[in-house]
Amino acid sequence: MSQQKQLVELQQRANHLLDNLVSSRPNTAPYLKKAINYSLTQGGKRLRPLLTYATCAGLNGSLENADPAAMAIECIHTYSLIHDDLPAMDDDALRRGQPTCHIAFDEATAILAGDALQALAFEALSTNDWYPDCVLPPSTKLKQIQILAQASGMNGMVAGQSIDLSSVGKQLSLEQLENMHHCKTGALIKASIQLGALASNQVEESAWQQLGRFADAVGLAFQIQDDILDIESDTETLGKTQGADIANDKPTYPAIMGLSQAKQKAQQLTDEALAILAPLGQAAAPLKQLALLIIQRNH
């Protein structure tokens, strides 16, 4: 099977499970449920669950063991998008080509939908009978939960968003910018890969270290590419408002180092990431393809 086709199949797997994740829950608060489902199931590239699956597969693990982690990661990512788009934050009206959650529903419901998605992530990782074919030992699931909680909290993703908001209109050094992105997007991308490695149930210490370095390089390349697309792409292709960073006076890589230097750095990080994967051989082909996709994507 071609690498491209493998990725499409993994994406379909993620989308299928995401479709079921919310719709199979009880209708306790129907409007809230609708808002959660709206944000979780309307497209998105599913890069993070793909990283989880591809890492697990790259270490010869079974995809069934990676399902809860793939779901949890996408729940956390989606909640962060809903909250980042709120009027008190980035105040954005468009996401994944559709009205943002607080526009399609209302602000209170958007806050609650994000809150519920965060809880759902940890419920998916801890509820054995949602994914009965996942047979990881409890200690491994606990480690996945710890890594995800740490990556998404006050020293990870949420910290990154807080630094981002407090940086508006400020001149950041390259080091400060990297630290911000390391938290804001890098931590969750790294967690996607680490949860996938744990799901393989056979990751050795040396591979764990290598994958950590791969994750750091991919995470940073991802963010630089994001900054470049904010300048070079258009709103329709992006599915979110083009030029939002500049309009919001946010520090970006192209602003600090210039556009062509930023492109060079993204390419360099991707080369670095691919070199790290080389020892993993053919099993890592989908992961390699993903790293390339991240740098070559146009949205």
Add this chain to the structure above:
Amino acid sequence: MSQQKQLVELQQRANHLLDNLVSSRPNTAPYLKKAINYSLTQGGKRLRPLLTYATCAGLNGSLENADPAAMAIECIHTYSLIHDDLPAMDDDALRRGQPTCHIAFDEATAILAGDALQALAFEALSTNDWYPDCVLPPSTKLKQIQILAQASGMNGMVAGQSIDLSSVGKQLSLEQLENMHHCKTGALIKASIQLGALASNQVEESAWQQLGRFADAVGLAFQIQDDILDIESDTETLGKTQGADIANDKPTYPAIMGLSQAKQKAQQLTDEALAILAPLGQAAAPLKQLALLIIQRNH
């Protein structure tokens, strides 16, 4: 030791650990950290961690095994208060006798502080070396995480808040009101007790069932008393705005069944709760005292 003194000691234990929980974390985003600490450490009755500790003690468990659960429960409770107080929700300026988080800091930071506290709850439950004296098996910790995630998510606490918001100005039946409160406050109170029971590491099926019934009765009594206090107490004693339910046109027990009937029902639920505890004997004395406190509290 008197029951009163036992509860004070448990409260001090909770407060001491809460003081350390955030301050011992790295300073990744200092303003965010300050906001989290502000909301988590400025008072509060600590009823939920007390329920966790007292339940664990009531089953002759060690308090060390209950520490992570007590912390996690209070993190979830505090995050829910921060988000409930936001302008898009209840728009409240006063909490625990102090300005609410979005008043003391800003709205974006309050949203992020709540988000980070939810992640912190699951990090506390899954990070073994934060509480090295907690020696519960991974499968028990995983069960605690599952119960907490379920109780706080789209079929628990967050659902309750969503139903609450959509009920403003509406006439609810008693059954609808009970369902709302069962989600909004009852689910987390029940989780506090269940996590404490699991922390004892020796809960039998019959005790588990009894404690579930106890939790349902206490949770409902707690909410009815909350509604009564909103009418009968004053802002200074409550530490939050008195009369807020009426001002927000929210359905309450006194509004539906009358004040004296509501008082009677709260007393009846408390009697029921105490009767359930009787077979647990002397070890359950602090839990009994807590149930009484919940109904006799004036704030």
